Amino acid sequence: MIPRTDADELTEQPRIPLSRRRVLRAAVRLADRDGLDSLTMRRLAQEVGVEAMSLYHHVANKDAVFDGLVEVVLGEIMAAVEEVEAPSPDEDWQGALRARILAAREVLLRHRWAPRVLETRASTSPIFIAHVDHIVALLRAGGFSYELAHRALHVLGSRALGFTQELFQPDDAQSTDAAAAAMMEQMAEQFPNLVGMLADAVHDDPDGTLGFCDDQFEFEFALDLILEGLERRRTAGS
Structure with missing residues (x-):
């Protein structure tokens, strides 16, 4: 086993705990970047780097995300x-x-x-x-x-x-x-x-x-x- 050094401890980034605010901010970021239709619980979990089940401690479902x-x-x-x-x-x-x-x-x-x-x-x-x-x-x-x-x-x-x-608005308002x-x-x-x-x-x-x-x-x-x-x-x- 390679012993940890002081440099390792200095460069290691602390893990940011998951919270409702962090989840919602990630949802906004995902919708801004990829559009609202991209916003699924699976994609949102990937955005914050957790398993999808972990999200449900902070948002009950997709409606709660919205x-x-x-x-x-x-x-x-x-x-x-x-x-x-x-x-x-x-x-x-x-x-x-x-x-x-x-x-x-x-x-x-x-x-x-x-x-x-x-x-x-x-x-x-x-x-x-x-x-x-x-x-x-x-x-x-x-x-x-x-x-x-x-x-x-x-x-x-x-x-x-x-x-x-x-x-008057077409079905696809963002049409080419x-x-x-x-x-x-x-x-x-x-x-x-x-x-x-x-x-x-x-x-x-x-x-x-x-x-x-x-x-x-x-x-x-x-x-x-x-x-x-x-x-x-x-x-x-x-």
């Missing part, structure tokens, strides 16, 4: 929203809310799979409820009645978290340009107006998207329309 993903992403959103530089809502509620929503969107641009998970789980999360409470507080500081704040939440919808659910062109060619005769509009709207999006026709310009354009309309209602007292 709940945890929402927890992690919403936590990042809350941190981003709290740290963003924004005007005081009692002086400029539109600027304050706009800055916070765009900060939330920046988080989702790092985790492009997140909208798929948030759409099914966010509303039951205490962190999501806290996020909505902050938005209501901001609107109230900006002069909104509770009634108009309620309506504003309905109008904002998923934009409050930095993404939109589009009216060739596939999109083929789809439009097939639809052209039956739906000429829609295809003409989509063909006109095709453009390069170097920053990527969070969904079909949800690039940064379109997102901000729609958000500004909403904020301007709400301001008109606020000043009209309705």
Whole structure:
């Protein structure tokens, strides 16, 4: 047996104990790198370097992992929203809310799979409820009645978290340009107006998207329309 030396002890890396936080962070990393569909318990176990059975001490099943993903992403959103530089809502509620929503969107641009998970789980999360409470507080500081704040939440919808659910979205929102062109060619005769509009709207999006026709310009354009309309209602007292 070769005796251990002081150098061996110095270079040996301590084993990081498995925890729920470590498992969820690995799940986020795996989804970021390989997509949400790659996230299985077996792949997740490989990501953290353990047997799959070891995961069940920290997450009960895949649904629990997805709940945890929402927890992690919403936590990042809350941190981003709290740290963003924004005007005081009692002086400029539109600027304050706009800055916070765009900060939330920046988080989702790092985790492009997140909208798929948030759409099914966010509303039951205490962190999501806290996020909505902050938005209501901001609107109230900006002069909104509770009634108009309620309506504003309905109008904002998923934009409050930095993404939109589009009216028209192909089954594969990440389809290639060739596939999109083929789809439009097939639809052209039956739906000429829609295809003409989509063909006109095709453009390069170097920053990527969070969904079909949800690039940064379109997102901000729609958000500004909403904020301007709400301001008109606020000043009209309705």
